[in-house]
Amino acid sequence: MSKITDSVNGIVNNKEEVMILRKVRNMMRNYLQKMCVYILSKLNETVVYDNKNVFIGEVYWCIMPLPKESLLKIDIGHRIRPYVVIDLQENCFIGYACSSKGSKKGNYNRQYFIDNKSYGIYKSSYVDTSKEIKVPYENIQAYFYELSDKDYENMLKTSMQSAKAIKNDFSLGSVLSKNNNLYFVFDIKSEFICVHPLRKNLNGISDHKTALFSFQNKQYFIDFTSVMQIKNSDDLNVISTLSRVQRTEVMKTKEKMMKKPQKTGNSVRKDLYFKYPIGSQLYLGYQDSYFIYFFHQHQKAYGLFYDEEGNEKYTYYTTDFNYMQLLDERCDADELVDLISHSPYDKKTQEYLLMKIDSQRS
Known part of the structure; x- marks a missing residue:
């Protein structure tokens, strides 16, 4: 009986030791993270970036070069992103934007993959070579890493080869x-x-x-x-x-x-239905973007899309919203009136939506 008691006490003691070690480890980790942030902030205070100490092939964390109004629409955690330097100018560098998720459509064939294992970074990255971006030196927040000669050359080849492949390579659709x-x-x-x-x-x-x-x-x-x-x-x-x-x-x-013969009267209004209040906002986690909902028609959700780069486009989604997160925020009525008035929808649809917005005010 005493042997069994001693075994149980040993297990209890081991669990307590493990819990203590976990707490110590978490405390050390938090302390080291705070120290790293502090050291980097102090280093950044003394570094002035320009075309003399920034080099082609290096990757820097930078504030996105957007107008202040567009930047404020982006979540704080996504306003700083990595850029690969491909050319230097007097007041800015030319670079490609990097993303840990990559694009699932559009310029997919013009993305170059960076393996995190090659550089000891936390996540792998995709370089979008479809668009050259001017980034002022004052937007640089911190040095990240430098691409190897092989990766840099292959990245440029990806840009040139995909650009040539796109030209005149058409088909149905x-x-x-x-x-x-x-x-x-x-x-x-x-x-x-x-x-x-x-x-x-x-x-x-x-x-x-x-x-x-x-x-x-x-x-x-x-x-x-x-x-x-x-x-x-x-x-x-x-x-x-x-x-x-x-x-x-x-x-x-x-x-x-x-x-189909042309319909007259208010038939367009019969085609519209609403799964959410007009102006509801949904978050698309897989691409860090947002969707302002307007209405449904023919199983398509119409509204305004805007992403982390501050782009705004009227568009629609044909799939359900199971993969989107419905946010508590909703556009106010005056903002909605302005968005609908500048939308590409026909006059009857706009008038109907404005009427619905007025009804939501009360």
Whole structure:
């Protein structure tokens, strides 16, 4: 009996020791973190960054180079991000932005992967080589690490090779750019391409023969009433290409729209329904962005998207909101009126939404 008692007491003592060790470890970790932050802050006070002590290939933590109004819309924890230096100027450096998550659409093929194991950093990183960004030296907050010669050269190759691959590599469902105009490819012949132009608004277009269309978080109307032919030899750039599922959905919408007689009166109001109050805000955790909800129509949620870089775009989502977090904050009525008034929706839809906003005031 005494042996059993001694064993139990030993287990209890071991658990107590483990708990004490955990507390000590956490205290030491917190102390070291605070000391590191303090040391870095003191070092930054003495360092003045310019084109003499910043070098190409280095990665720096920088405040995003955005207007103050746009920066304030971004969560505090996301206003500072890493940038790779690719060129130096007198008052700023040219760089590529880095992200630990990477993009799931748009410029995916122009991202270069940085393995965290190669540099001893906490997370792996994706360098977006699709956009060169000017970052003032005064925005630099701290040195992060320096890319190896191999990674730096491969990163530049990724940018050049993907840019060449995008040009003239079109197919059904591609969105082409020519002379600053955008076109949707719906058929390809031996000598020319059949396209529908994309419009930013409905001016001069019959509502029932267009489809609201979104790519890269930008919103356009496909004008099915206008059919154009573009020569294959023309200088074209591919902006985006829809998946087979997306392309099928657009073509089905076209067939349905072209056959459907034009509705009159207040029929548009019957198509709208609301799963949330107008102005509700949802957080898209997988890409650190937000969505201001306006209305639902044909199983699509319409609203305003804005991301950590301060970009604002009217768009829609076709999936449910299970992967989004509904926030407690909601846009006030006056702000909503301004957003709806500047939206690309037709006049009847705007009037109906403004009426709903007025009803929410009371």
